[in-house]
Amino acid sequence: MSFGPAFDAKEQVRQAVDIVDLVGSYVQLRRQGRNFVGLCPWHDDSRPSMQVNPERQSFKCWVCDLGGDVFSFVMKAEGLEFREALELLAERAGIQLRTPSSPFEGESGPVRPEDDKRTLYRVMAWAEEQFHRCLLGAPEAEPGRRYLTDRGISPEIIRKWHLGFAPDRWDWILERASGTEWTPPILERVGLLRRKEMGGGFYDWFRGRVMFSIRDARSRPIAFGGRVLPQLAAERTAKYINSPETPLFSKSRELYGLEIARENFKAGGGAIIMEGYTDVLMAHQYGIDNCVAVLGTALGERHLQLLRRYTESITLVLDGDDAGRRRTNEILDNLLALFEKNQIDLRILTLPEGIDPCDFIATHGSDPFRQMLTQAVDALEHKFRTVTNGLDTLADTHRASQAAEQMLVTLASIRQAGGASSQSLLREEQMLSRVARKFHLPEESLRTRLSALRREAGGRKTSPPQARPTTDAPSGSPVPKLTDLPKSDRDVLELVFLDPSLVARLRPIIEPATMTSNAGRQIYAACCRLVEDGWQNDFGRLLAEFDDPAMKNLLVQLDESCQTKLTADRERWLADLLETSRRRGEETADRKRLAAARRQGSDAEQLLAQFCEQSKSKHLTEFERRKK
Numbered sequence: 001m002s003f004g005p006a007f008d009a010k011e012q013v014r015q016a017v018d019i020v021d022l023v024g025s026y027v028q029l030r031r032q033g034r035n036f037v038g039l040c041p042w043h044d045d046s047r048p049s050m051q052v053n054p055e056r057q058s059f060k061c062w063v064c065d066l067g068g069d070v071f072s073f074v075m076k077a078e079g080l081e082f083r084e085a086l087e088l089l090a091e092r093a094g095i096q097l098r099t100p101s102s103p104f105e106g107e108s109g110p111v112r113p114e115d116d117k118r119t120l121y122r123v124m125a126w127a128e129e130q131f132h133r134c135l136l137g138a139p140e141a142e143p144g145r146r147y148l149t150d151r152g153i154s155p156e157i158i159r160k161w162h163l164g165f166a167p168d169r170w171d172w173i174l175e176r177a178s179g180t181e182w183t184p185p186i187l188e189r190v191g192l193l194r195r196k197e198m199g200g201g202f203y204d205w206f207r208g209r210v211m212f213s214i215r216d217a218r219s220r221p222i223a224f225g226g227r228v229l230p231q232l233a234a235e236r237t238a239k240y241i242n243s244p245e246t247p248l249f250s251k252s253r254e255l256y257g258l259e260i261a262r263e264n265f266k267a268g269g270g271a272i273i274m275e276g277y278t279d280v281l282m283a284h285q286y287g288i289d290n291c292v293a294v295l296g297t298a299l300g301e302r303h304l305q306l307l308r309r310y311t312e313s314i315t316l317v318l319d320g321d322d323a324g325r326r327r328t329n330e331i332l333d334n335l336l337a338l339f340e341k342n343q344i345d346l347r348i349l350t351l352p353e354g355i356d357p358c359d360f361i362a363t364h365g366s367d368p369f370r371q372m373l374t375q376a377v378d379a380l381e382h383k384f385r386t387v388t389n390g391l392d393t394l395a396d397t398h399r400a401s402q403a404a405e406q407m408l409v410t411l412a413s414i415r416q417a418g419g420a421s422s423q424s425l426l427r428e429e430q431m432l433s434r435v436a437r438k439f440h441l442p443e444e445s446l447r448t449r450l451s452a453l454r455r456e457a458g459g460r461k462t463s464p465p466q467a468r469p470t471t472d473a474p475s476g477s478p479v480p481k482l483t484d485l486p487k488s489d490r491d492v493l494e495l496v497f498l499d500p501s502l503v504a505r506l507r508p509i510i511e512p513a514t515m516t517s518n519a520g521r522q523i524y525a526a527c528c529r530l531v532e533d534g535w536q537n538d539f540g541r542l543l544a545e546f547d548d549p550a551m552k553n554l555l556v557q558l559d560e561s562c563q564t565k566l567t568a569d570r571e572r573w574l575a576d577l578l579e580t581s582r583r584r585g586e587e588t589a590d591r592k593r594l595a596a597a598r599r600q601g602s603d604a605e606q607l608l609a610q611f612c613e614q615s616k617s618k619h620l621t622e623f624e625r626r627k628k
C-alpha cells in the first residue's frame with residue numbers, strides 16, 4: 001500500500017462522495033431505520049436486499065453476499081478497474097486528479113505516455129475528431145460520403161454517431177499527428193498505426209475506409225470499425241476491419257451503440273442485437289433506437305454481464321444465410337445456458353434469406369421491421385425449430401432420435417446453469433411434452449434420459465464457463481471469505497472494529513505479524529497504522545485502505561458480524577485475547593529453544609524431558625489458576 005500523492009486523491013474523493021448519493025443514482029433507495037434499502041442491481045431482486053449504511057459508508061447485498069464502499073460499488077457497476085473507478089468518482093465530485101498515473105505505474109520511474117490509459121483515451125478522441133471532420137469536409141472523402149448517401153444514412157446520424165473517413169493513404173493519420181503530442185508509439189498502442197515489418201517506421205491501419213466510432217458505455221471513443229469503400233473492395237481481403245485488442249478495447253466486452261441505445265432499452269422492450277454497424281444506424285434513424293451490434297465476435301458472457309446492467313430481455317437478430325444459421329446453432333446451447341444463468345430472456349429472430357436489415361428498413365420503413373421483430377421466438381423454441389426443420393419423424397427414425405437427444409442435451413445444460421427456478425421448470429415441462437409429441441416418444445422415458453444426462457454433466461463438470469467477477473482480484477493468495485478467516489484473527493479484528501481505541505492496548509502484545517492469515521495481517525496492520533494517525537472509528541476510511549474489492553467485501557462482512565456483538569464485554573474479550581497470545585508466544589519460544597538446542601547437538605533426550613516437565617507444570621499452574 002502506498003501513501004503517495006495518489007493516496008491523497010483517493011482520500012479526497014472518498015470524503016467527497018457519499019455512498020447513499022452514489023448507490024441512489026443507480027438504484028432507488030428508501031430509508032429503513034438507520035440504513036437505506038433498495039433493489040440489488042446484480043440479482044433478480046424482488047424485495048430490497050441492497051442495504052446502504054451511511055454511517056459506515058458501506059453497501060451490502062444479502063443475497064449476493066457482496067459488500068464494499070463507493071469504489072468497489074462503481075467498479076462492479078461499471079466494470080472498471082480501481083484506478084478507473086477513482087477517476088470516475090473524482091470526475092463526479094469535481095476533483096482534479098493531479099498525478100499522472102496508469103495501471104502500469106510503479107516505482108520504476110515515470111510512465112511512458114503510451115502506457116497511460118488517459119493518454120490513450122485522449123488520442124482516440126482526437127482521432128475520432130480527425131476522421132469525422134475529414135468525412136464532413138475533405139474533398140478526398142467524397143467516396144465515403146457517397147457510400148453513406150447510397151446506403152441512406154442521414155446527415156443527422158453521421159453527426160450523432162461521429163462517423164468518419166480514413167483516406168486511402170499509408171500515412172494519413174501519421175501525418176495529421178506529426179507535430180502534435182501523439183507519437184507513433186501512442187498511435188500504435190491504440191491500433192491506429194502498425195509497425196513496418198522491414199526497414200522500421202509505421203503505416204496507417206485504416207485506409208480507404210468509412211469509419212465507425214466505437215465508444216464505451218461512458219461514451220469515450222475506444223476503437224473503430226472500418227468499412228472498405230466499394231471501389232476498393234476487390235483488392236482488399238476484408239470488407240470490415242476493427243481496431244485490434246488494445247488496453248482500451250476488447251471486442252468480447254463491447255457493443256456498438258451501447259452508450260446511445262441503453263437509454264432506450266426500457267421503452268423499447270429490451271435490447272436488440274444486430275450484426276452490422278449500418279444495421280444499427282439505420283434502425284436508429286428510423287426510431288428503433290434500442291439496437292446495438294456485436295463487434296465481429298459472437299455474443300458471449302462478457303456482453304451479457306454488460307447488458308444485464310440495463311435490461312433483462314434481449315432479441316438477437318440473425319442474417320438468414322446458411323453461414324449465419326450455422327454460426328448460431330454452434331453457439332446456441334452455450335448461449336441458452338448463459339442466458340439462463342444470467343436470468344435474461346433471449347429471443348431470436350432469423351431474417352428471411354437475402355434480407356439485410358439496413359436495406360430493408362431503408363426501403364420499407366420501421367413498421368414492417370417491427371412487425372418482423374414480433375415474430376422473434378424464445379431461444380428454446382428456436383432450437384426446437386432448428387432441430388426439427390425439414391425432419392420427417394416417422395420416416396427418418398435415426399435422425400429423429402438424434403434430434404430428440406439434442407433437445408434433451410440442451411435442456412440438461414440449461415438447468416445445469418440456471419438452477420431450478422419455477423419459470424425454467426415450467427418451460428422444461430412444456431418442452432418435454434412437445435418433444436414427446438413431435439417424436440412420438442413417451443414423456444417418462446425422455447425424463448429418465450434427461451436426468452441421466454444431467455447427472456453426467458454434473459459429474460464431468462462441463463457446464464459453461466463460470467461467470468468471472470468483473471474485477472479480477474490480484475493474483476497471489478486469494479482473499480478468504482469471512483467463514484474461512486481463522487477464528488483467532490477474527491477475534492482480534494472484530495474487537496478492533498468495535499473499539500479502535502483498544503489497539504493501543506493490543507498492539508504491545510499482538511503484532512500484525514503474529515496474525516495467522518495473510519488477509520488478517522493486512523487488515524490488522526492497516527488498523528494499527530490508522531490508529532497511529534489518530535483514527536477514531538471512520539469505517540469508510542478503513543475500507544479505502546484497500547483497493548481490492550474482495551478485501552473490501554471481507555471488511556464489510558466482518559463489520560456486519562460485529563454488529564451482533566455490540567453488547568459483548570470488551571474488557572473480558574481483550575483480556576482473553578492477550579492471555580491466548582501470551583501463551584502462544586511462550587509455546588513458540590519453547591519450541592524454538594528446543595530446536596536450537598537440538599541443532600547444537602546437546603543431549604536431546606534430556607532436553608526433551610526437561611521441556612515436557614516445564615510445560616506440564618506450566619499447564620498445571622494454569623489449571624490451578626482457572627479453578628479458583
Ligand SMILES: [Zn+2]
Nearest residue numbers: 040043061064
Ligand atoms: Zn444482490
